[in-house]
Amino acid sequence: MKQARPDRTQGKSFVSAQQVADRAGVSRSAVSRTFTDGASVSPTTRKRVLEAAEELGYHVNHLARGLIRDRSNIVSLVVTDINTPYQAAMIEALTRRLQAADKVAMVINSSGQNASVESALRQTLHYRADATIVLSGQPAASLIETCLNNGQHVILVNRDDPVPGPETIMVTNRTAARQAFDMLDRAGCKRLAVIASAVGSASLSARKKAFVAAAEAAGVPVSVTELGPTAYQSGVEAARLVLSRADRPDGVFCVTDLLACGFLDAARNEFGLTVPDELCVVGFDDIEQAGWSSYELTTFRQPIDQIADHVVNLIDHHTQIRQVQEPMRFQTQTVWRKSVRPR
């Protein structure tokens, strides 16, 4: 059934709708309508067109289609630290759903120099993306403002910019952080510590603050450590710093699982501590590694699937309003494993 296509070794360009029309003996409009949902074509011509298209290897040029319609069906994902388990999982969930909705994801790596980020983000506008999804705290708010000014539909995930326009999706950071305190408190921890990072986003900052507030309200001493990027190595270094103190903590809340993994490894392998007997650790995100048997980390799961579902829903049903919107908040799910003593 599969027919060899006329070879394109001559550098001949792609097949156009006109060529299909000629071959099928119909007008170009008929070809266009055949590939347009809800357009009126008789079954006869539709069949002829499809056959001709198959023989010639025709594919609708989405560049031209996007030019005519207002929507390009491209969605930009702006993300830093792609090779971080949490972000990678987010990209996986989003690309899968976008494809199911006949859209396609354009990934913009916003790590690195701010200048290159800006030029990359401009691609969002260049390609007339249907929406821009910002997954990380990295790109400056001014760049987002640029997108908004150009009528871009911007969706912020786990950010907290009080600018008018973008829709915002968050997680119940404060509730979870308070619960983290409760868990450690009930486990009998007397000296608490929270491990964050130097470049943390608003989301991480909210977790940190809520934990500290809860501890102080309960009169439990708590120390705050923030160094390096939000990465495994930062957790290791934080552990070295914090655990070598005379009054080292016996309960630790790491605002990210990645930090928690580093902290746990250093605590066990460098300080010889046993978890959860001598030290309790709580993480955040529930990345895959948190479930690995070397960690068995008690943590809070971000409902990535729900978030991704909601994001693509937002893209479809979009009404342009430029006012500060109340963020949509998803509840985290507590995942009890073995890094905290059961009550």
Next chain:
Amino acid sequence: MKQARPDRTQGKSFVSAQQVADRAGVSRSAVSRTFTDGASVSPTTRKRVLEAAEELGYHVNHLARGLIRDRSNIVSLVVTDINTPYQAAMIEALTRRLQAADKVAMVINSSGQNASVESALRQTLHYRADATIVLSGQPAASLIETCLNNGQHVILVNRDDPVPGPETIMVTNRTAARQAFDMLDRAGCKRLAVIASAVGSASLSARKKAFVAAAEAAGVPVSVTELGPTAYQSGVEAARLVLSRADRPDGVFCVTDLLACGFLDAARNEFGLTVPDELCVVGFDDIEQAGWSSYELTTFRQPIDQIADHVVNLIDHHTQIRQVQEPMRFQTQTVWRKSVRPR
């Protein structure tokens, strides 16, 4: 300096070059040439155009540009298991370099149903991508054939399809696998095992076969275990299976670090074995977790940066030849850590 743009709340479409031309008092061609590299514009008009563009918030429409030129500056990355450390690192490296080359990455998630993969892969053709980079063994060869038939520039990474057309990039799998045997042999291991997966790609298969061949050539007994996908959990299950045997192996080669992490965890936490004294383990890829202090995995690093560099080079200098091409092979780098006894 930054000027507020005329508000677009009326749903007004994007700014076009014509509007910029009107405002700058020049022809539309002048605007087009201003934003085209190597075009002839006088400094005076260039300046006027840039000012008008800034004021109006003009952005070249890459859909229209791609329509005129043959190249859309979009590069498709076809990848399964995005939230796997190795693939995520690859995406990070590629997106970074593509952006530096003024291109943009379109990520196509080829996990899941084959039908949806096919429709997603079609996007590559719809958007007239400059090239398609296939990062995983998942999509069927027939889909790649479709891309090739449509004149797509296809680059295969760590695949081994003997079809004419695509350029192929590989890693010295066999050399590394043989070296893995040498490492275990010199460490004094007497009973070897290789852990692969049921859905392995050609690359993984090559590692497995080369290791087995080396072992058999040296007269050392070796068992092969292949179950489940290429994931942590498969490593755990393989360990449960293999280590509960009476003559359990004392030297194991996992064709992937992810498998090795699972194997190590199960070996230590479920069987109480000490590494590397009672068991030596070698992995492949050098994912980030291999360096975490719970694993300290001896492994082979894939030169991801070099591969990514080479890929974008291939995209730029592309001569269309439809013949089977010798794969470009990159050498892995041996990373000695602590999961194998030093000689």
Next chain:
DNA sequence: GCCAATTTTGCACACCTGTGCAATTCCGTC
């Protein structure tokens, strides 16, 4: 100031598609 050589500019066409509108065809009914 004049002329030739070079640079710059504008016009018009091309790229490929979607769609409103009017003309045509089709179908069922009398």
Next chain:
DNA sequence: GACGGAATTGCACAGGTGTGCAAAATTGGC
């Protein structure tokens, strides 16, 4: 077979850009 209504089809325009070509403007030299 005629006729009314519905479905289908083709025409022509629009969408935003790049670029060859000829006209215009600029530059340099004398």
